[in-house]
Amino acid sequence: MSELDVSLLVRRTKLLLRFYPPDYRAHRGEEILDTLLETTRPGRGWPPAREVASVIGGGLRARRAANLNQGLRASLRHVGILAAAMIMAQTPAGLLGTVSQHIAAPFRPYGLVPGVELGLALGSLLVVVALAAAWCGRRWLVAAAVIAAVPAAVACRLVVYGGQLTLVEMAVPTVMALAVLLPLTKHAKRPPISLLWLPCLPLAVNAVALLAAAWGLDIQQAFPNATLSSIVLLAPYNTYLSLVPVLVAVCWLATDVRPLAAVTLQFLLWRILYVAFNAYPAESWTQMAIVVGLPLALTCALVWLLRQRARTAPPTIG
Amino acid sequence: MREPTYFVLAALLRGPLHGYAIMKRAEELSEGRVRLATGTLYTALDRLTAEGHVELVSEERVGGRVRRTYGLTEGGSAALRAEAVRMAEAARLVIDSGAGTKAGIVARKLRTT
Numbered sequence: 001m002s003e004l005d006v007s008l009l010v011r012r013t014k015l016l017l018r019f020y021p022p023d024y025r026a027h028r029g030e031e032i033l034d035t036l037l038e039t040t041r042p043g044r045g046w047p048p049a050r051e052v053a054s055v056i057g058g059g060l061r062a063r064r065a066a067n068l069n070q071g072l073r074a075s076l077r078h079v080g081i082l083a084a085a086m087i088m089a090q091t092p093a094g095l096l097g098t099v100s101q102h103i104a105a106p107f108r109p110y111g112l113v114p115g116v117e118l119g120l121a122l123g124s125l126l127v128v129v130a131l132a133a134a135w136c137g138r139r140w141l142v143a144a145a146v147i148a149a150v151p152a153a154v155a156c157r158l159v160v161y162g163g164q165l166t167l168v169e170m171a172v173p174t175v176m177a178l179a180v181l182l183p184l185t186k187h188a189k190r191p192p193i194s195l196l197w198l199p200c201l202p203l204a205v206n207a208v209a210l211l212a213a214a215w216g217l218d219i220q221q222a223f224p225n226a227t228l229s230s231i232v233l234l235a236p237y238n239t240y241l242s243l244v245p246v247l248v249a250v251c252w253l254a255t256d257v258r259p260l261a262a263v264t265l266q267f268l269l270w271r272i273l274y275v276a277f278n279a280y281p282a283e284s285w286t287q288m289a290i291v292v293g294l295p296l297a298l299t300c301a302l303v304w305l306l307r308q309r310a311r312t313a314p315p316t317i318g
Numbered sequence: 319m320r321e322p323t324y325f326v327l328a329a330l331l332r333g334p335l336h337g338y339a340i341m342k343r344a345e346e347l348s349e350g351r352v353r354l355a356t357g358t359l360y361t362a363l364d365r366l367t368a369e370g371h372v373e374l375v376s377e378e379r380v381g382g383r384v385r386r387t388y389g390l391t392e393g394g395s396a397a398l399r400a401e402a403v404r405m406a407e408a409a410r411l412v413i414d415s416g417a418g419t420k421a422g423i424v425a426r427k428l429r430t431t
Contacts, residue, residue, distance in 0.1 A: 028360060030384040034335040035356045051356050059359025062364075 012046055015039065019059025021066040063255040064309065072310040075258060076303065078191040082262030084180035085131050085199035087269060089144070092124035094236050100220050103213035114157035117137070124203055131199055139185040146178045158176065191258075198259045201245040202236070209241055232274075233291055238265070262303040268295035319401045325352045326362050327371060327390060327398040334375040337363070371397055379394035390418060 017029050036055065040047045045056075068075060081179050130145035183191055209220040222231060222239050231238045237246060249259040271292045319327075322344070329335060329343035340363075341354045354362075367370040371394030376387045390398070 030359055031337060031386055032356060034380070034383045034385055035341070035359070038338040039341070047356075054355030054357030056357070058361050061361055092321060 007048075008045060009037065009040060013040075016052060016055050017059070018048070019056050019063075021059075023062045024062045041087050059315040060254055067256045067258070068310050072307055075306055075310065078195065079258050079261045079265060079303075079306075081180060081191055082195060082198055083265040083269060084177040085134070085201070086262060086266040087175035088138065088181070089127055089199040089203050090236055090266070090270075092127050092201035093206045094201065096124065097220055097236075097239070097242070098152065100206065100209040101218075102212040103210070123305070124207075127204065128200060131196060134181040134184050135190060135193055137185045137190065137197055139182065142181055142185055146181075154186045195258065198245065198249065198262060201248060202242070205241055214300060233287075235270070257302055257306040261299060261306060264295050264302060267297055268292070271295060305308055319397070321348075322352055322354055322358060323366065324401055326354070326366065327394055330372065330388060330390040330394070331398070333401055334387045336385050338386045340388070345379070347420070366394065370394070 010033070013033055014029075017032060017038075020029070020032075033057070036047045036051055039051050046052065069076075105205055126145045126148050130142050133139075133141035133145060206220075212219045220239050220241050226238065236242055246260075246263055249263045252259045275288060275292065325344040326340060328347050329340045330348055335343060335364055337356070337359060341356075341359055344352050344354050363372060363387050367374070367388075370391055372388050373391050377391040378387075
């Protein structure tokens, strides 16, 4: 085998090793690479398919174990914190989505005044700053960013919906999220920075929708035949694009239950909040029971899965 | 104990080996039945090391890369022997009863008639 072939094989094998978590790779990467190269016949550009499958499986197992090494209690705390962070990020994300829908189809029943985009951008930026500050343990920065973000978001909302009273709907979740995030700043075991993608993803997705709308593309389309009642019932997951974070969290289940559990928990918390403030257009108690009961059942199932995985987790190396 | 784990431990009976040598030796001992893949081997080694059945014996650099050699601990050796005894007893139970053999079938027929 020529030197060029070997270096290509090494490069590809190293790429394969990225399935393992970074700490594990630092500890075992070279050793696994050495073994994989020995199992590969000269002249081949990739390790055998069986080896590739086993490395992918081993990598996912190692990632799953690494995600559980802080214990069940800490994992559950992370789920709560992530749900709070998602609630906080959902306000500017939803507003970005509303603006992109308005730009794509200006006939929709709400009006925008010039300058709202600036307020939205500021509100979104402040929320991201607050989340990053919480993750880094900067207590006063979290408080300052949230205090600044609440009036920015509320002002935008009042403008977007023509001054309707949406203050409670906007401010209460943000204040509740703040109550969860502030203690996080002084806690020694904060969720890893790698989980910050979850609350930031709805913001990113809606920012993309806004950019697409500016180019004349409406990618923020609601489900076909959606009624106003179903849109509110499913909010904020009432467009195809809004399902992106859910789909990513579902894929993440292969290595980590926390993101999807956080998504279902924040969905459940929103439902409870809507019911508490009587903001639901639910036609019957059965409908309301389904809307609250389904995410509750799903959250419980995911917590059970997290517990099962924590029990059977293999030891972590690295 | 699962079969791949059993053969990983059995491969180390004669002395410490590195990853690829463990795979080859396990295949040889099981007459080709147990073919360990790299990912499976290192998952098993992680678990066996954490359980105290296997230990890191040496670490050297070969061709610029780390090569670690693993050996059986006393605990690992005892667990392997206990498993072998358990399997032998289970096998004896079947072999001594003569089940499946011609003599066993004839003996059972005689007993029932």
